[in-house]
Structure formats: structure tokens, C-alpha cells
Amino acid sequence: MFKENTEFDIIGMGEVMLRLSPPGKETISQSKVFEKNVGGSELNVVSGAAMLGVRSAMITKIPANKIGHLVRNQISGGSVSDKYLVYDNSPESRLGIYYYESGAYPRKSSVIYDRARSSVCSLSLDEVPDDIYTKTKIFHISSITLALNPNLRKTALEVIKHFHEAGALISFDVNYRAALWSEDEARAVIEDVFNYVDFLFVSEETSRRMLRRTGTLEEIMEGYVKDYGVKLVATTRREAVSPTCHNFNSKIFYDGKFYEEKPYNGIEVIDRIGSGDAYLSGVLYGLLKTGDVQQALELGNASSAVKNTVLGDMSVSSIDEIMNVVKSHKATGRQDEMVR
Numbered sequence: 646m647f648k649e650n651t652e653f654d655i656i657g658m659g660e661v662m663l664r665l666s667p668p669g670k671e672t673i674s675q676s677k678v679f680e681k682n683v684g685g686s687e688l689n690v691v692s693g694a695a696m697l698g699v700r701s702a703m704i705t706k707i708p709a710n711k712i713g714h715l716v717r718n719q720i721s722g723g724s725v726s727d728k729y730l731v732y733d734n735s736p737e738s739r740l741g742i743y744y745y746e747s748g749a750y751p752r753k754s755s756v757i758y759d760r761a762r763s764s765v766c767s768l769s770l771d772e773v774p775d776d777i778y779t780k781t782k783i784f785h786i787s788s789i790t791l792a793l794n795p796n797l798r799k800t801a802l803e804v805i806k807h808f809h810e811a812g813a814l815i816s817f818d819v820n821y822r823a824a825l826w827s828e829d830e831a832r833a834v835i836e837d838v839f840n841y842v843d844f845l846f847v848s849e850e851t852s853r854r855m856l857r858r859t860g861t862l863e864e865i866m867e868g869y870v871k872d873y874g875v876k877l878v879a880t881t882r883r884e885a886v887s888p889t890c891h892n893f894n895s896k897i898f899y900d901g902k903f904y905e906e907k908p909y910n911g912i913e914v915i916d917r918i919g920s921g922d923a924y925l926s927g928v929l930y931g932l933l934k935t936g937d938v939q940q941a942l943e944l945g946n947a948s949s950a951v952k953n954t955v956l957g958d959m960s961v962s963s964i965d966e967i968m969n970v971v972k973s974h975k976a977t978g979r980q981d982e983m984v985r
Contacts, residue, residue: 655816656703658705659703666746701725702778708738817846845879880896918958925945
């Protein structure tokens with residue numbers, strides 16, 4: 646399935662942002678301090694996969710200042726190569742920011758974005774090295790990157806085509822954000838991208854609403870394969886019982902067969918941001934390292950469940966920790982309360 650002898654297993658492309666959050670369950674309006682974290686949809690995926698044990702790199706553009714240095718250090722600290730970071734030396738350079746407030750029932754969690762005209766929006770095709778396209782097995786991107794800015798969209802679409810032509814498998818997370826673009830605009834762009842996609846990650850809600858797919862969930866998933874030649878389709882299912890208690894499961898369709906397992910119920914949510922990205926990192930790691938779709942799904946589910954219990958955007962789990970969670974999830978009868 647994958648190219649051999651590549652420098653990297655996964656290369657991602659997208660915006661990296663600074664997250665500012667009040668401590669604990671404080672609200673944005675009352676808090677006097679903010680805790681800072683670095684994250685972004687594609688970075689979360691490639692970093693999570695790298696922590697599990699694959700070779701990852703990230704394409705993005707960041708300010709050539711101390712904030713950019715913070716991002717670079719966080720990327721490297723997440724076991725992701727900084728080889729393809731582009732530095733913005735212009736006077737207008739800036740890093741996108743978002744403020745995250747963690748909820749507690751009945752107050753929902755909330756996000757406020759301050760990301761307009763961030764440095765990544767000026768990324769051009771000639772700032773992406775010509776030799777990068779042959780250096781990875783998987784190229785990963787989300788529709789968030791396509792939605793941010795017309796210039797960035799143009800660059801991203803060309804990058805997708807170049808990786809596809811070079812034989813990399815394209816991983817695409819639809820990850821639709823209504824605040825960034827309309828359903829009609831998104832649908833036109835995304836459906837064109839589907840023609841290049843090998844691994845498609847899309848929620849049932851997005852399939853039915855923005856993409857206007859009809860039928861059962863299984864029929865919708867099969868439809869992407871039939872209509873666009875997608876190799877694998879993964880759909881996650883999250884049930885938010887409260888801001889601090891979630892249930893999670895997923896389903897994958899590959900080579901004419903559906904894969905799933907029993908859900909993770911009663912997840913104690915410390916920080917849900919990045920848990921969907923952690924799912925992708927587990928699935929992609931599993932496909933790369935085992936080639937077993939059922940095991941990839943189980944690693945994805947476990948990675949997502951565990952990320953909910955960890956502060957920050959990026960997953961920090963090793964493969965040993967995730968495998969222990971998978972083993973525990975499958976076990977029956979009494980289990981030890983502590984790992985020691």
C-alpha cells in the first residue's frame with residue numbers, strides 16, 4: 646500500500662496556532678492569567694503519530710520571532726521534524742491565536758479565534774521545496790487549511806496534487822468549520838479534493854449536512870469509495886453526555902468491509918481539544934505499522950479516548966500506553982486499578 650524507503654512516514658500541512666486558556670474551569674471573562682499551548686489540526690495528527698513511533702514532518706509558516714521560536718520548539722518537542730518550517734520576516738507576521746474555555750455542565754466549552762491574516766496565509770508554492778513530494782508515504786491535510794485564505798487554498802491544492810502525482814497517499818480530514826466558510830463554498834472545494842484522497846476522515850453529521858449525502862451511514866461511507874475512488878473511509882461518533890463525560894466510537898470502511906468495536910463509554914474529559922486529531926494519528930500509525938485495519942481502528946479509538954484525559958492540544962501517548970489501553974478495553978472481569 647505504501648511507498649518504500651521514504652525519509653518520512655507522514656508529512657502534514659496547515660496552520661499552527663497559539664492557544665490561550667484560563668486555568669482549570671475558570672471563564673475567559675474572569676481569569677487574570679492564561680496558560681499557553683501550541684497546536685493545530687494537522688500538527689496534532691503528525692505529532693500524535695510521531696509520539697507513537699512514526700517519522701513525521703510539518704509544512705507551515707510562522708513568524709521569525711520569539712513566538713515562532715516557541716512553535717518551532719514545540720514541534721520539535723513533539724518528535725516532528727522542523728525541516729520544512731517557513732519563517733515569515735515581514736513586518737505583518739503573526740501567529741494565529743485562539744482562546745479556549747473549558748466547560749462544566751450546563752456551561753458548554755467555547756472557543757474564540759483571533760487568526761485573521763496569520764503568517765501561514767501567505768505561504769506560497771515556491772516556499773515548499775520541490776524535493777519534498779517524494780519523501781513521504783502519507784501526506785495529511787484538513788479542510789481547515791483550505792478555508793483560511795484564498796492564497797493558502799491555492800497553495801494547498803497544488804501541494805495535494807504534487808504529493809498525489811509523486812505517489813504519496815493523501816489523508817484528508819474534512820473537519821468542516823462553519824465559521825470559516827459556507828456549506829456551498831466548502832462543498833465545491835472539498836468534493837474536488839476527494840478525487841485525490843486515499844484516506845478520508847469525515848463525521849456523519851458533516852456528510853449529511855454540508856456534503857448532502859443521504860442513506861444509512863454505511864451507504865454514505867460506501868458512496869465515497871464508489872464516487873471518488875477513496876481507499877478507506879473513517880467516521881467517528883462522539884456522544885457528549887456532559888462537557889466532562891463523553892462516549893466515543895468509530896467505524897471504518899475498507900476493501901468492501903466495515904470495521905468497528907465496542908465504544909469507550911464514560912470518558913473523563915480533562916481537555917477534549919485535539920482528541921479527534923489523536924484518533925487520526927492512531928489510525929494512520931496503525932495502517933503504517935501493522936497494515937491491519939481493525940488494529941488501526943482500535944489504536945485510533947484508544948488514542949482519542951486517552952487524549953481527552955490530557956491537557957493541551959497534542960497527544961503525548963507512547964504506543965505502549967495506547968496498547969495497554971486497548972488491552973484493558975477488551976478485557977472482561979476485574980482489572981487492576983493502577984498500572985505499576
